[in-house]
Amino acid sequence: MTQRWTARASWDEAIANLSRGGVLMVVLVGLTAGIVGVGLVADVHTADRVVQAERDYLAEGGDLLVARRQDASTIDVAACVAARRLTGVTASAAVTVTPGATGVVGRPEARQTVVAATDGVLDLLGLPVPGPDDVVVSTVVADRWQWSVGSRLQLLPDDVMPGLPRGVLTVSSVADLELLSEGASTGLLVAAPGTGGADACFVRIGAQYREDVHAALPAVLGESATGAITVADRLPAGALAADPAAAYDQRPTRWVGAAAGGVVGMVWVVVAWTRRGRAALYASIGVPWSGGVVLRWVEGLGVVVPGVLWGVALAVTYAVTALGSSVALVLDVAVRGGVLACAVAAAVVLVAGLWQPATLAALKDR
Amino acid sequence: MRLVVDEVTVRYPRADRHILADASLTVEPDRTLAVLGPSGSGKSTLLSVLGGLVTPTRGTARVAVAEGLAPALRDVTAWVLQTVNVLPERSALDNVAVAARTRGLGREESRAVAADRLADVGLARRAGDAARVLSGGELQRVVIARALASARPFLLADEPTGQLDRATSEAVLDALFTTSVGAGVVVVTHDLAVAARCDSIVRIDDGRVVTA
Numbered sequence: 001m002t003q004r005w006t007a008r009a010s011w012d013e014a015i016a017n018l019s020r021g022g023v024l025m026v027v028l029v030g031l032t033a034g035i036v037g038v039g040l041v042a043d044v045h046t047a048d049r050v051v052q053a054e055r056d057y058l059a060e061g062g063d064l065l066v067a068r069r070q071d072a073s074t075i076d077v078a079a080c081v082a083a084r085r086l087t088g089v090t091a092s093a094a095v096t097v098t099p100g101a102t103g104v105v106g107r108p109e110a111r112q113t114v115v116a117a118t119d120g121v122l123d124l125l126g127l128p129v130p131g132p133d134d135v136v137v138s139t140v141v142a143d144r145w146q147w148s149v150g151s152r153l154q155l156l157p158d159d160v161m162p163g164l165p166r167g168v169l170t171v172s173s174v175a176d177l178e179l180l181s182e183g184a185s186t187g188l189l190v191a192a193p194g195t196g197g198a199d200a201c202f203v204r205i206g207a208q209y210r211e212d213v214h215a216a217l218p219a220v221l222g223e224s225a226t227g228a229i230t231v232a233d234r235l236p237a238g239a240l241a242a243d244p245a246a247a248y249d250q251r252p253t254r255w256v257g258a259a260a261g262g263v264v265g266m267v268w269v270v271v272a273w274t275r276r277g278r279a280a281l282y283a284s285i286g287v288p289w290s291g292g293v294v295l296r297w298v299e300g301l302g303v304v305v306p307g308v309l310w311g312v313a314l315a316v317t318y319a320v321t322a323l324g325s326s327v328a329l330v331l332d333v334a335v336r337g338g339v340l341a342c343a344v345a346a347a348v349v350l351v352a353g354l355w356q357p358a359t360l361a362a363l364k365d366r
Numbered sequence: 367m368r369l370v371v372d373e374v375t376v377r378y379p380r381a382d383r384h385i386l387a388d389a390s391l392t393v394e395p396d397r398t399l400a401v402l403g404p405s406g407s408g409k410s411t412l413l414s415v416l417g418g419l420v421t422p423t424r425g426t427a428r429v430a431v432a433e434g435l436a437p438a439l440r441d442v443t444a445w446v447l448q449t450v451n452v453l454p455e456r457s458a459l460d461n462v463a464v465a466a467r468t469r470g471l472g473r474e475e476s477r478a479v480a481a482d483r484l485a486d487v488g489l490a491r492r493a494g495d496a497a498r499v500l501s502g503g504e505l506q507r508v509v510i511a512r513a514l515a516s517a518r519p520f521l522l523a524d525e526p527t528g529q530l531d532r533a534t535s536e537a538v539l540d541a542l543f544t545t546s547v548g549a550g551v552v553v554v555t556h557d558l559a560v561a562a563r564c565d566s567i568v569r570i571d572d573g574r575v576v577t578a
């Protein structure tokens with residue numbers, strides 16, 4: 001006589017046990033969802049903070065290098081514009097900040113700081129290209145003089161900064177110019193010609209190219225034995241060392257999905273231990289070990305998989321609606337974490353399912 | 367086909383004495399055998415040896431066949447235990463049908479067999495009820511129906527009425543003996559009235575089969 005218990009029979013039994021498991025199964029699925037959901041929300045929250053920190057970091061100029069001549073003479077504007085072609089440089093602009101550069105019609109006694117910059121500054125600031133009669137004003141100046149986009153103004157150039165436009169200008173953008181320097185925060189931004197000299201050369205870089213660009217920039221800008229060029233981070237020392245990509249990849253909660261899966265798996269192991277009498281019962285009826293294994297696998301996965309999916313759904317919903325996290329970020333973190341949680345929990349369930357208690361002892365324990 | 371226990375000794379690990387000592391026994395098909403003895407004498411262990419759940423420390427327990435390859439003890443025995451072992455949330459029908467599936471029957475065929483076996487033990491009307499709502503006597507009859515549904519040639523019953531009152535015990539024994547016709551039945555009991563209903567009796571004392 002041979003065993004004729006089939007895998008289909010194990011499947012049917014497991015599904016029947018799950019569907020008639022009542023409160024226990026609902027509680028287990030809910031507990032799984034809770035464990036996974038809480039873990040993933042924590043990870044989304046952490047990832048969200050990393051992304052926000054990166055935005056702040058970039059907004060403050062964390063990816064900018066500033067080159068100046070040590071002797072305070074000017075940087076060659078054409079060379080600065082050409083630095084855009086360096087590998088790893090995404091934008092470059094020659095910038096000169098002149099405090100008290102001009103008067104403004106209708107603002108007697110007031111002298112206005114002017115920031116003259118080449119076109120690349122628009123990329124640095126994320127601004128649209130202005131027209132020939134347009135001007136960009138800093139937020140500080142816009143507040144002070146009640147200017148906004150569309151406002152019209154006229155400069156009164158003199159000897160301090162010759163060459164400024166004399167006609168009526170239209171405010172095309174209001175922007176925080178502090179990125180360019182503290183003095184620029186109270187300035188008007190006008191276009192500078194692509195030749196001549198400038199106070200400084202700003203370059204925006206990809207984080208991974210920082211060292212290469214840092215090393216190459218002085219030569220590109222025409223450093224000589226008598227005219228040394230210093231390249232510095234726009235932010236205070238060390239601030240550029242922050243690597244957002246690394247911070248994201250190495251966030252402390254990145255393995256929370258796996259940990260949640262492990263906890264879920266251990267919960268199932270405890271449940272399987274308390275239900276060992278059932279395993280013994282099937283064995284005593286004549287269900288072979290392999291049939292019992294399949295039955296326990298289907299039961300375990302029948303709890304773990306829906307629980308994890310529910311947990312991911314809860315985490316995504318909560319993170320998007322309550323935390324206000326971006327959908328793309330939440331999906332990335334939650335799906336990765338969910339897959340990890342499911343894989344670990346399933347692995348524990350599959351290994352635990354191989355164990356079958358001693359039939360007689362387990363039956364007497366019932 | 368017979369079940370043969372030949373000079374079997376069972377000693378559990380770390381136990382300071384044997385549970386069975388040189389016990390020999392043959393269970394014939396279509397016969398009922400009572401195993402009598404005081405508590406702790408080794409009755410249940412002998413039954414476990416017959417069912418292949420316990421491996422003897424010494425001696426052999428096997429299925430003897432006239433010709434061909436002998437099957438394993440586990441494949442020819444079905445159990446009725448003193449402690450009722452059922453799936454409480456599942457129906458009586460489900461509990462019995464699972465045994466029929468060990469024969470390779472499909473889901474519907476197994477349920478049909480289960481319904482017949484439940485009818486045999488007088489539980490047709492309770493087939494759809496969850497096991498947890500059945501009485502002790504009804505549960506024991508479910509277990510008997512389950513053992514019958516597996517269609518194993520030998521049925522091993524370990525004090526099947528040990529936790530039942532007299533009237534219920536009679537009903538359960540009636541179900542056991544009338545429905546198991548054709549099978550070899552071994553009933554472990556300390557109840558002489560139960561033993562009296564069997565074709566033969568053996569007595570166990572201190573792990574030894576002292577009368578046969």
